[in-house]
Amino acid sequence: MLDGPSVVAALRSCGVTHVLWIPDSELGQWESALSSCPELQLIRVCREGEAIVIAAGLMIGGKRPVVMMQCTGFFEAGDALRNVVHDLKLPLFLVLGMRSWKLRDRTFDSCPRFAEPILRAWQLDYTWLGEDDLASAYRRAREAGRAAAVLLPEGSP
Amino acid sequence: MMTIHEALQVLAAERSQRVVITTMAATGIWPKLSDTGLDFAYIPSAMGHGPGLALGLALAHPQRGVILVNGDGSMLMNLGALVTLANHPANVYLVILDNGLYEVTGGQPLVGAGRTDYALIARGAGIERVYTFTDLNQWQSGAREALSGPGPVVIWLKIEGRLGEKTPKPPRPMAEQLARLQAALAQPLV
Numbered sequence: 001m002l003d004g005p006s007v008v009a010a011l012r013s014c015g016v017t018h019v020l021w022i023p024d025s026e027l028g029q030w031e032s033a034l035s036s037c038p039e040l041q042l043i044r045v046c047r048e049g050e051a052i053v054i055a056a057g058l059m060i061g062g063k064r065p066v067v068m069m070q071c072t073g074f075f076e077a078g079d080a081l082r083n084v085v086h087d088l089k090l091p092l093f094l095v096l097g098m099r100s101w102k103l104r105d106r107t108f109d110s111c112p113r114f115a116e117p118i119l120r121a122w123q124l125d126y127t128w129l130g131e132d133d134l135a136s137a138y139r140r141a142r143e144a145g146r147a148a149a150v151l152l153p154e155g156s157p
Numbered sequence: 158m159m160t161i162h163e164a165l166q167v168l169a170a171e172r173s174q175r176v177v178i179t180t181m182a183a184t185g186i187w188p189k190l191s192d193t194g195l196d197f198a199y200i201p202s203a204m205g206h207g208p209g210l211a212l213g214l215a216l217a218h219p220q221r222g223v224i225l226v227n228g229d230g231s232m233l234m235n236l237g238a239l240v241t242l243a244n245h246p247a248n249v250y251l252v253i254l255d256n257g258l259y260e261v262t263g264g265q266p267l268v269g270a271g272r273t274d275y276a277l278i279a280r281g282a283g284i285e286r287v288y289t290f291t292d293l294n295q296w297q298s299g300a301r302e303a304l305s306g307p308g309p310v311v312i313w314l315k316i317e318g319r320l321g322e323k324t325p326k327p328p329r330p331m332a333e334q335l336a337r338l339q340a341a342l343a344q345p346l347v
Contacts, residue, residue, distance in 0.1 A: 018216070041216070043216075043241075043245055044241075044244070045209075045237075045241050046237030046238070046240050046241055047235070047237050049203060049206060049209075049235075050206065050208075050209045050235065050237065050238060050241060051209075052203070052206075052209075053203050053206040053209030053210050053213070054209040054210070054212050054213040054216075054241075055213060056209070056210055056213060057209065057210045057211065057212060057213020057214040057215070057216070057217065058213040058214075058216060058217050059213075060210075060213070060214060060217070060335060060338060060339060060342075061213065061214050061216070061217020061218050061342065062217055062339075062342075063213075063216070063217045065213075079203050079204055079206075080203040080206055080209075082203070083201060083202060083203035083206070084203065087201045087331055088331060088335065089331075089332065
């Protein structure tokens with residue numbers, strides 16, 4: 001399990017300036033590290049689509065934001081993602097908590113069934129944390145100038 | 158009450174060097190009033206998400222200030238944005254054009270038209286600087302004060318609805334708009 005200090009170290013090494021998020025129970029464990037890092041501005045929002053569009057404004061303004069949310073919020077934020085990635089063509093970078101992924105063969109939760117098909121439908125490149133690391137994924141996406149997501153496999157809701 | 162043209166003419170006269178982001182019906186009118194690199198027509202948009210774009214830009218360029226011209230229909234799609242604006246202070250000036258209609262889709266009535274108190278909602282969200290202007294004379298007299306000083310500011314304008322309007326088109330392709338905006342932001346404030 002990636003911990004908060006490791007996440008902050010990875011983001012700092014990439015020059016990330018802002019983290020926009022709505023935490024879930026696993027991402028939320030990074031709160032203390034994220035909020036106490038003076039080089040990162042943590043922006044708490046009300047709805048996930050809002051996080052994506054604030055990140056767009058920051059990117060247009062020359063900053064390097066990262067957006068963090070659970071896959072459920074990602075499902076909700078589809079119109080914002082479509083606009084920012086495919087209309088504005090901005091290199092949005094997301095960290096998505098994939099609820100119930102570790103239990104996907106024995107859960108009542110429908111999140112694992114829809115997560116990857118929806119990522120593919122939105123034509124968003126993605127890799128899994130564990131197989132990939134956060135800093136490398138961010139740097140690859142930035143060098144390519146493309147939007148991308150890294151997925152954090154999670155347990156039960 | 159005032160027309161949307163009258164409301165935007167006052168805004169154009171008082172916007173100073175601030176970025177102006179327009180959404181929905183205003184995107185069709187604003188380029189006739191101002192068409193510089195600091196004027197950004199957010200079309201195509203993410204529905205209801207103009208306030209987020211304005212906040213991101215204002216955080217990235219804290220001295221510049223960003224005016225967002227939002228419709229009441231767009232505002233209702235994302236009322237939580239008022240809470241976010243209140244809790245991340247930045248020089249965002251959110252103008253709500255309240256005509257009670259979905260104008261760009263032909264003029265269907267909005268839920269809560271004539272009953273929703275956007276000033277009360279904004280104050281309840283924690284925004285301290287909130288202005289309401291119900292006619293042109295008031296807006297002409299108060300615009301300079303409302304658009305100066307620190308944000309966030311919410312400016313609620315009651316305007317006349319128009320029926321039978323067509324969906325506006327962007328003044329130029331998005332890539333060109335973004336390049337113009339970024340070039341303008343790179344220039345120093347004078």
